[in-house]
Amino acid sequence: MxxxxxxxxxxxxxxxxxxxxxxxxxxxxxTIFLNGREVVTLLCTAKYPEYLAVGFLKSDAFISSPAQITDLTIRDEGDRLTAEVETCHDPWKDRVMERSITSGCGKGTNFGRNVATISKRTVGGDVRVSPEQILTLAKELHERSTLYKTTRGCHNSSLCTPEEILLFREDIGRHNAIDMLCGQCFLDDVAVDDKMIVTTGRVASEILLKVVRIGVPVLASTAVATSFSVELARKTGITLIGNIRDDSFWVYNDNGRIIGF
Incomplete structure (x- = not known):
């Protein structure tokens, strides 16, 4: 064990x-506290809580720069974790805490505002990836998933170049796995415009919105995408790939990044 x-x-x-x-x-x-105010409680595996907390705050537009963070404290109480984040700006200014229940059964904040703002963005990046590389990365993602093989109870996500996996994260929620990647890239100043994310789990709109906010130009999943995420991918220029199998996958949106397409 x-x-x-x-x-x-x-x-x-x-x-x-x-x-x-x-x-x-x-x-x-x-439970994430921001400047002393409770934001949300996420259910997770307790791995990389600092990246998960910061990634959630970044992807939900509470923070926009690592320089805004003045203190980050993780408290482990055994049966629960607390992340206390302090910033030098007022993240609550002009913010209406509207809630939405996401397809992952979690609570999202300001969903309408997020969609309206992010759908106006265009994700750049001139990364080029071949079909063979996509299949190889998905296979390696599965091979690294030791926790899934043990428990059958987690999702996996990786930040990759077309040639290799750079970061691998696993959690009970596919949103958490993406947020951990986002948080680490954000805090460690990892360039992402030449990277891609390969993940497991359905690509619903909240997953697509997180990837757009991170700025990663290619998102590939072993599962399928919802109609809303396909529309958002086409509006923002994200290359969206789904339903990856041993020798096949679906291309919902290319934007010139898949070699031979």
Whole structure:
């Protein structure tokens, strides 16, 4: 057993009942406070909480520059985590805390404002990737997914060049895995205009919006995309790929980045 999972004895039915030991992925609430005010509670695996907290705040437009962050404290209370973020600006100014329930069953803030603002953006970047590279990166993502193989309970995301995976993150939520990548790129000043994200899980609009806000020009998933995310990809210029299998994938939007398309 690792800190990422907990073993339980259960009963399995397979032409009769028998005892079986299984691993369940760890689930811990992470409550984010911004300048002393509670923003949200995310359910996560408790891995990389600083990147997850900052990535959420960045992708939800509370912060726009690492220089705004004056203090970041993570408190681990065993059964829950707290992230206390202090900034030198007023992130609440002129902000109406509208909530929306996302397709990941989480709460998003200011969804309408996010869509209206982000859909006006155009994502640049001249990264070029071949079909063979896309299939290879998706295969490697699966091979790295040891926690998924153990628990069957997590999603995985990676920041890549066409040639290799640079960062790999896994969590119970596909949103969290993306936010961890966003937070690390944001805090570590990682250039992303020549990168791509390869991920698991359905590409709904909130996932697409996060990737647009990060500025990564290519998003590829082993699952399918919703109609709203396809429309947003075409408006913003994101190259959107889905339904990746061993030898095939779907191209929802190219924008000149897929070699041979």
């Amino acid at each position: 690792s800190s990422d999972s907990q073993e339980y004895v259960i009963h399995e039915y397979r032409r009769g009942f028998s005892r079986k030991t299984v691993s369940s992925i760890r689930e811990v609430p992470l």
